[in-house]
Amino acid sequence: MKLATYKDGSRDGQLVVVSRDLSTAHYATGIAGKLQQVLDDWNFMAPQLQDLYDTLNNGKARQAFPFEPSRCMAPLPRAYQWADGSAYLNHVELVRKARHAEVPDTFYGDPLMYQGGSDDFIGPCDDVVVPSEAFGIDFEAELAVITGDVAMGATPAQALEGIRLLMLVNDVSLRHLIPGELDKGFGFFQSKPATAFSPVAVTLDEVGDAWDQGRLHLTLQSTWNGRKVGMCEAGPEMTFHFGQLIAHICKTRNARAGSIVGSGTVSNKDWSHGYSCIAEKRAIETIENGKPKTNFMKFGDTIRIEVKGGDGQSVFGAIDQKVVEAA
């Protein structure tokens, strides 16, 4: 099934069930008002939502209405955890190669992951609000899962069983703030402003065979200012699958229901696939020509991130945002 959260002026919005083709939606009122409630009590509520979803897909839902992504908040407008991995090692290799640094061997056995802010997510069509272009505004097109409860010590296989929903992410990054923050040693903070998510989050059955043991074998499309810059294959080059990423969290603690776990920038060794973040394009330019040529985003720039299924239809709806200056 496909779930979204409609803006209604409240902090958590209103849960809606969205038809498979993303044409219609129906409020989940009577089952659950908020997605977090569903995640807190998945086994009880998910079957009820599935029934409504089936009815909606059959055109039998009597109070269905046209689905409008622009009315969406993030599926979880705020979350208790947002842990973002960097699971495509090619991305790390490129960025490091551009600055003549090696990738430590340990990076191939132990995922990179940072804890992100999760109190103020933005919707798929909300503006990306940044105080200054000088911060080096970049998009990062990623996949993410939302988990149920996964206990401390869970294996990657056990962690896979805890995945409830799948969605897209624009992990907006402020590149020029990153070096200073990493030098301080405490990780990203100001360099990661509010994160955006796709209009809908979907259960794994929605992608069929494209989901294979923690990896999504579909193409992630990134379109910057109307120009398609990335057609990256998300499956084969994901060094750590989502079960491994979740198990990384669970080495020393529990991951509780509603935890969002990101893949990091999707990246392919074959540069002809393009890029899922500008930093990677700049790294390639630096490797080829000694310096970057492509600039980061300007106010007014747009970014669209989407995945199409085997049938050519949009799976999650599109993240489609404009960058604007903070008031």
Next chain:
Amino acid sequence: MKLATYKDGSRDGQLVVVSRDLSTAHYATGIAGKLQQVLDDWNFMAPQLQDLYDTLNNGKARQAFPFEPSRCMAPLPRAYQWADGSAYLNHVELVRKARHAEVPDTFYGDPLMYQGGSDDFIGPCDDVVVPSEAFGIDFEAELAVITGDVAMGATPAQALEGIRLLMLVNDVSLRHLIPGELDKGFGFFQSKPATAFSPVAVTLDEVGDAWDQGRLHLTLQSTWNGRKVGMCEAGPEMTFHFGQLIAHICKTRNARAGSIVGSGTVSNKDWSHGYSCIAEKRAIETIENGKPKTNFMKFGDTIRIEVKGGDGQSVFGAIDQKVVEAA
């Protein structure tokens, strides 16, 4: 007023109002079931809770019951943000001096802060569950505030206005996992297991003049295995006050209601005050004798963290925990 969250088998527990002397409590049912609801709608709900608090303190609340800290969850059992600063630069100076490293000048103008996991906090008397003693188990006694909404770009003075509640923290740290994580550059993750908070969170009026422009001028007591090891003054040596810490978050994003912001380990230049984490004691030993003598915590160890007011009474109740091995 003083607020706590009682365990009731649910994820968010039941909000209770606690008397000033911590002797009695009363369910806030009828006003709000959960603390996050209050933070989401503070101006409407706080006065109602204050009325109940006054009635309780006057001995007129008809369904009051004895307050038991052991029945408490963290005041916010899960939160949308846990951002922990390192605002006592003396702590940073000591740890760096022990390894012959300088403190960069920028550290005195720009706070250190990491994003912590906030999906699975533990209560004040809950066990600290760790998979292995070899991880280097340490406590960190800190203060924290819970905020309302604070907008992107807020000044430190504006951010101070957003503070709703004050509490104590045990920011459990796994010291031997930290160097490897910091080397990776993405900050703390596995080295920060579930965090514990004091039985009650209090409004600023509860500490009177001890609260002065973002700093709490009281003594933070840490008692390890029954031995008082820290009597640290929390006020004068806090390099960055809470308004500055919150403003640090807000440079590039909003901080939304229910954000928890920590002070980092409370630390004094005068070593006779003792220590609020074992790492600092070991740093002092290393500076004095070339190597640390004090070991980190073992399974079965206890840690008690408390602050007493000008009247000698416990302000927040005590964090009082035992370290145990993960099953």
